[in-house]
Amino acid sequence: MVGGAVISANPLKLDILSHKKCVAICAIATISTFQYGLDYSLVGGFMAMPGFLEVYGYYDDTTEAWAIDPTVQRLISSLMTIGTFVGSLMVGPFSSFMGRKFGLWGATILNFIATAVMLGTTSVGALYAARLILGVSVGWFLTFSQLYVHEVAPAHLRGITFAVYQAQLSIGSIVGASVDFGTAGIMNKNAYRIPLAVFFAAPTIQSICLFFFPETPRWLVAHGKEAEAEKSLRSLRNSNIDEHEFQAEFNEIRLSTREQVEQNKKALFLEMWRGTNLRRTGLSIAVICFHAANGSSWVNIYTTYYLSIAGVSDPFAYSLMVTCMGLLGVIISTLYVRVIDRRVIMLVGVLACGFSQLAQAIAWTVAPNTKESGQVIVAFICLFTFFYVAYAPYAWLLGGEYPNSALRGYVFGVATALNFLGNWLGTFTAPYFINPLDLDWGPKYGYIWFGSNMILAVFTWFYIPETRDRTLEEIHEMFxxxxxxxxxxxxxxxxxxxxxxxxxxxxxxxxxxxxxxxxxxxxxxx
Missing domain, CATH: 1.20.5 (Single alpha-helices involved in coiled-coils or other helix-helix interfaces)
Structure with a gap:
């Protein structure tokens, strides 16, 4: 499963340097995924900033400190998730008519509108609207960038490009935590306005670069623009590519995509649930929802709480350390993604995450509410984050490889939306399990997520097909x-x-x- 060459019809040279131009284009096409990690990290920090709470919170005379109404806090977080869910569902029809590049440009415009409103308003209603719009923007950034990479990267380098995608997201989290750490002490609106201004950076860089990048050749072929598709593919490959290799790859894309379009001429949202497409849609949704099913949502959100239990004197600094563990995980994953099968990566990832959840639960069962158990929990949160981020990008990768070229936007959009719905559900229900006023399980909540990860491991073993080094056209033929x-x-x-x-x-x-x-x-x- 680990060694041995995959029997692939990929006609290209199987190295990196021969495709450095395309790898660079993919890196820039995914730079806006920085936004998701940035928002996840920034907004969580706002809830502890006096400058933010002075505008959107209230002064608690009992504690003599600024606080925020729980309903306002939940809406600020959940409206972003709802927007991401809605935006992801819109990807299919939008991308079918406008393409991947216009989807990213649309996301940039929405991002600019939402960020400008958040910077200029002091109205909580306007803030809610901006969070919803920003969610749509982030949903488009995540899905359209991944669709672009799926359809332009050489088969043997899709794993590398998705590692870059995950690294951008992790860097966004680190930048967000660092900026919050630097501005938290400012006692006015600039405490949160300075971090919000960072939202303009990545989309601006990406939107300018996109003017010089082509639309994906598979999307162009699917829309009958074969001459443009050939020009697109040529601009994505190095100028010194062997012409035999180029023509072989282009012909494979052209004829296979044409065949796929002919098979799916009716309502595409219905076609994705019919015939062999049903298996492909189900697998795509399942593997992308691994993100929601392994317990990452509750671990990430309540990290600071467990840091305080462990007696950590500076929770903000240690939260940054946990985030860096994730970046380390994805960097290390680039060393093995080209030589280890996707199934092995997924299997090891979910098993490691499951046992990390189990260790936390056992520690809290044996010695609840102690500094020692808190330290054990912090250690396994770090391990969980490392292994989760080391396999997470390849769940996205598999989810986009399974659908055919005619349906990829629809299937990937629905799968992404359901993943965010699952994340929201995990985040929303977690307080009922861990809050002392409800079930008061604390980290024993990890028992449930251990079981969930074991189910993912069984599913991976029996149902996940191996696609390493396979072209999208080969994957279509096998399905x-x-x-x-x-x-x-x-x-x-x-x-x-x-x-x-x-x-x-x-x-x-x-x-x-x-x-x-x-x-x-x-x-x-x-």
Whole structure:
């Protein structure tokens, strides 16, 4: 499962330097995912800033400190999630007509409007509206950027580009926590206005760069613009690419995408639930919802609470340390994503997250409300964050690889929306389990999430197909052939090889196949 070459029809050179231009484009196309991590980190810090609470909170004479009404606090957080949910559902129809680039530009415009309102208003009603609009913007940034990367990156480098995507998100969290840490002591509106201004940075850089990037070749082919698609693919590949390789890849994309569009001419939202598409849609939704099902939402939100239990003197600084553990996890993942199967990464990730949840629950069961158990919990929160972020980008990756090119926007949008709904549900229900006034489980809540992660592990073992180094067209052929999940890795795709041969010439393709066989035999001997 870990070693051995995947039997792939990918006609390109399987290195990084030959595709450095496309990797750079993907990195810039995902820079706006910085926004999600930024918001997640910034707004949580606002709730402890006197400058913010003076405007949107009230002064509590009993505690002689600024506070905020719980309803206002919940709405500020939940409206963002609702906006993200709604925005993700809109991705399918919007992307079908406007494309991936216009989706990112639309997200930028909404981001600018929402941020300007939050900077200029002192009305809680206007703040609510801005949070909702910002949620739509963030939902579009996340989904459209991933769709773009799925459809332009070479098959063997999609894992690397998604690691970059996750790194952008983690960096956003670190920047948000750092800016909050620096402005928390300001006793006026600038305490939160300075951090909010950071929301303009990443989308501005990305929106300018997008003028120089092409629309994805698969989207163009799906809309009958094959000449533009060839031009797009050529601009995404290095100028010195071997023409045989280029024509083989383009022909594979052109003919397979044309076939997929012909198979799905009716109402696309209905087509995604029919025939072989039903399996693909179900897998995409399931694997993307791994994010909500492993318990990350409640661990991340209540980290500061457990830091205080552990006797940590500076919770803000230690929260930043936990966030850095996530960045470390995704950086390390770039070292193995090209050589370890997707199934192994997912399996190890959910098992590690599950046992991290179990360790917290056991510690609290044995010694509740003690400094020692708090320290154990903080340690396993760090481990949970490391392993979660080390596998999280590849759940997104798999979720976008499974749908076909005609339906990818619809399926990915629905899957993303359901994931955010699951995250909201986890966040909303957590207080009832851990609050002393309700069930008072505290970290024993981890028992539930341990069980959830074990279910994810079983699902991964039996149902997740292996797609490492496979082109999107190969993945389509295997689903259409109804290949069982455990046989994806060894299945030989004949259809896409025939398409590639039409573009590159049979002699060239046969030589590549002989080379692939020799590589595979060498690895097996090793």
């Amino acid at each position: 259409e052939a109804k290949v069982p999940a455990r046989k994806f890795k060894t299945y030989v795709c004949t259809g896409v090889e025939a398409y590639a041969a039409e573009g590159a010439g049979k002699d060239h393709l046969e030589e590549r196949e002989k080379g692939a066989v020799r590589v595979n035999e060498t690895e097996e001997r090793v």
